Amino acid sequence: MALPQDRLENALDDKKPTFSESEARAEAERCLYCADAPCIKACPTEIDIPTFIKKIASGNVRGSAKTIFDQNLLGYSCSRVCPVEELCVGDCVYTGWGRDPIPIGRLQRYATEKATKPEEKALFTPKARKDKKVALIGAGPASLACAGYLALEGVEAIIFEKRAVAGGLNTTGIAPYKLHAQDALHEVEWVQSFGVKIETGVEVGKDHLTGQKLLDAYDAVFIGVGLGEDTKLGVPGEDGPGVVGATAWIEEMKLHKKQGEKLGHVVVVGGGNTAIDVARECALLGAASVTMVYRRSAKEMSGYAHEMEGARVEGVQLVESAQPVGFVRSAQGELTAIRVARTEGGKNIPGTEYEIPCDLAAVAIGQSKLRALASEFPGVEVDARGCLKADPATGRTGNAKVFTGGDCVNGGKEVVNAVADGRNAARTLLAAWGF
């Protein structure tokens, strides 16, 4: 699906552009080629990092990409969206040594981007068709990885996606300065080139496609539906123009809003990575001001410190220990301010309420769980948090034919975790079938 170029997200450039060949080689040469390398252990998909890096150094970029894709089929998007400071790069021996660590993500981008260019010879040839077919629900990273690995082994893989676009949050949610929607869709097309089919606009559980129909027609089903709608605050004045769910707004900004749209004074509610993302995006898009409101102290934020640091540099203000109690609207119903109370230990302190004027408030306090889907499949259970239950190593659920992984299982981690889950489910199936 081709997206228009003048989308608002395209006003933001890559923060970490692709390395040139000489940059990549120079950085690759610095890698020590550690034995039993700690960076590998810190990667949820356990990519053989020293090996792929040394292949860049020798000029074997194709082999480098193969090393990456063997463990992580979405190694391209991961290279751009992974919070490497918390993962591989965080554990690079140079980090502990107090020196600049190896930019593993950017090297991974260099290799995967270069080796999958349309003018390059295809990196993989899918094996001959086998008589097995798998249905996958949701076209996010978890399902794409699972379907891709299956298709390469000759298994028929078809993904049903409720949205009009595939890619999951890679397309609709990632901050544009990391990955633009069009690049996420290129990766989806690359996976489709292995024979993976994607039907968009089909919601399993609705649209007459029940779980039972899938169980009847396919040898196995993989559930990779991610998370649901943004959670609401449940305070007066929330419903109406100007108050938006964070992921809903990001999706609009990435896919539908046009360049030239101006942002006024923005308040973001929340302290997680989605909150920081939306705040940084607004600040970089030229908002008159961006204020984050978080109910506990900065130290307790679940968002990454390096992301918050970046947000501060870009001009985002943080109001700690405060919590919304309502939204203030004009006679015409327009949003004029958010009313907050100071908090202690997350609880409001009476009599401390005040208003922060704003014309846009983005609520980023979490997303709902899509627990209803579990009831479509007998035996598939949901835990107390509303997440689907699965064995992390194999993706197996309580139903022998049903596998699952990604955000709908872990409650919302990273793309790379979703890829690891999808890959593990594919490996379990392939092993069970003897392929």
Next chain:
Amino acid sequence: MADLSIDFCGIKSPNPFWLASAPPTNTGEQIMRAFDAGWGGAVWKTLGDPIVNVTSRFGAVDLGTYKMMGLNNIELITDRPLEVNLREIREVKRRYPKHVIIASLMTETKEDWRVLIQKCEDAGADGLELNFGCPHGMCERGMGSSVGQEPKLLAEITAWTKEFAKTPVLVKLTPNTGDIVEAGLAAVAGGGDGISLINTVKSIVGVDLDRMVPLPRVGNASTNGGYCGPAVKPIALHLLAALAREEGIKIPISGIGGISNWRDAAEFIALGSTSVQVCTAVMHYGYRIVEDMIEGLSNFLDEKGMKSVNELRGKAVGNYQEWGDLDLGYKLIAKIDAEKCIGCQLCVTACHDGAHQCIFTGNEEKTRPPHAHAHGKATPPTPFPIGKIAGPRVPWVDEPECVGCNLCQLVCPVSGCITMQEVPGGAADTWNARVREGRNKVPGGIHD
């Protein structure tokens, strides 16, 4: 500040740093800039009948991100008319009377040598260097290394030049020979006043794998060239030391080959050089590198309490010995500093795959390989080292099994993290002593 001036068989130079005969000494204009930068002398780009050069001419070996670890060239001697070069020599000597100009020469017949030498000396050259080293192009015409490889010819041509020369004659040797001492003795026999070495090592620097043509490429073909730069330094040091400790060679030596900084220069001088010559490092970074060479060498001499660079000369020659005279009783083992270790475990892999299987990780007993010399299991140290940086990833050395080879220390990226420590070994002993005393039978030989 220590005195850096030298006297090279009568040629006085403000310091031991000379430019080798090569592109940095192509013209008078360049050499004057080099003298302004601090170089003490220059060996002019080899003179003779002008030649025609090809394009391209150079190729290099990069080591990781370090460019030009080794340089290869297929350039010939000067391509400029002799008269122009002589005019410039005259001009440089007029403006820089205290700096050294040596004319490098290459020609064929005795008469040619006579005329060339006379012209150069008339122009004011302080000395002459006979280029018996060039290993490409010129040697196929019966000059350069084809002379350096034939001791008889080398001695004969050197003797011709001595008939005509009033200034000192330096013989520049090629490393492309089986026995450098033979060549050195031939230079002495011919009456040479000094020796320069090394010229470049015969080489093919690489292959263009798309065109299937060796490098550097000239159209669709190439030829062997001469290799120099940091990569050749160890070869040059050995050849230098072999001459320096030879009884029959008393004439001064100008050391060349891969010298890039004062430390390299100091090593050459310690192994017997009186002056040192530099080409590649200047082609890479320019004349300006001499500033650090002068400063670094004099700081070093001051630190060691040496008043003059002459005190350094030859200091390490006596300690260059035959293998058979090395002490078999001397023992070192590797020690890892847990505080400095970053946990890369390169030492573990290197020791296991490339040495003696005696570095381990993890706080449990390890089974030694079946060929181990020490008996029983290898036990981790107590307390088990927990590093400041690497935590429990710090490896440990099975000391009874360590043969002290240095490999782990060589691969460790953290300087000072692995040190080789002296431990009590056996009584002093050498292989040569064992041979003399008939103790040289090691069990497990071909006839056991």
